[in-house]
Amino acid sequence: MTVDTIEKQFVEELKDLHSAEKQITKTLPKLIEASTSTELKKAFEHHLHETEGQIERLDRAFEILGTKPQEKKCDGMKGILAEGAEMFHEAKPGDIRDVALISAAQRVEHYEMAAYGTVRTYAQLLNQPRIAELLQETLEEEKAADKKLTEISQKVNSHVRRAA
Numbered sequence: 001m002t003v004d005t006i007e008k009q010f011v012e013e014l015k016d017l018h019s020a021e022k023q024i025t026k027t028l029p030k031l032i033e034a035s036t037s038t039e040l041k042k043a044f045e046h047h048l049h050e051t052e053g054q055i056e057r058l059d060r061a062f063e064i065l066g067t068k069p070q071e072k073k074c075d076g077m078k079g080i081l082a083e084g085a086e087m088f089h090e091a092k093p094g095d096i097r098d099v100a101l102i103s104a105a106q107r108v109e110h111y112e113m114a115a116y117g118t119v120r121t122y123a124q125l126l127n128q129p130r131i132a133e134l135l136q137e138t139l140e141e142e143k144a145a146d147k148k149l150t151e152i153s154q155k156v157n158s159h160v161r162r163a164a
């Protein structure tokens with residue numbers, strides 16, 4: 001399909017985000033298990049629950065548009081998650097691995113923040129205020145997750161510095 005309108009671009013990016021969120025729900029349980037920090041485990045568990053809600057919001061957006069979230073593989077997220085997996089496997093268990101997990105997770109959050117901000121703006125341009133609200137809600141959750149990861153990283157990084 002040729003994307004030749006903002007409407008088509010909007011739907012394609014929503015499909016991409018749907019795929020990204022599905023990939024994340026498969027990855028977060030591995031991060032939870034691999035985390036040493038109790039606070040980091042809890043943050044990942046909380047975000048897994050949020051991500052499931054984000055998928056539901058995307059499903060609602062597709063319903064409003066009268067279409068289905070036909071899967072489109074989000075290669076961007078696939079690459080970010082693959083890079084994160086490589087960092088995870090190379091890192092020594094403990095605080096160093098937690099540092100790597102946080103780094104990988106923040107890359108995911110930044111990708112999502114950029115994508116959700118963009119599609120939210122498309123929804124506004126296309127006079128889809130309910131979809132814009134749904135996307136803004138997810139964008140706020142992604143920002144909060146990133147902020148929480150930054151707070152945890154400051155604690156974990158101080159442990160790593162003291163151990164060096």
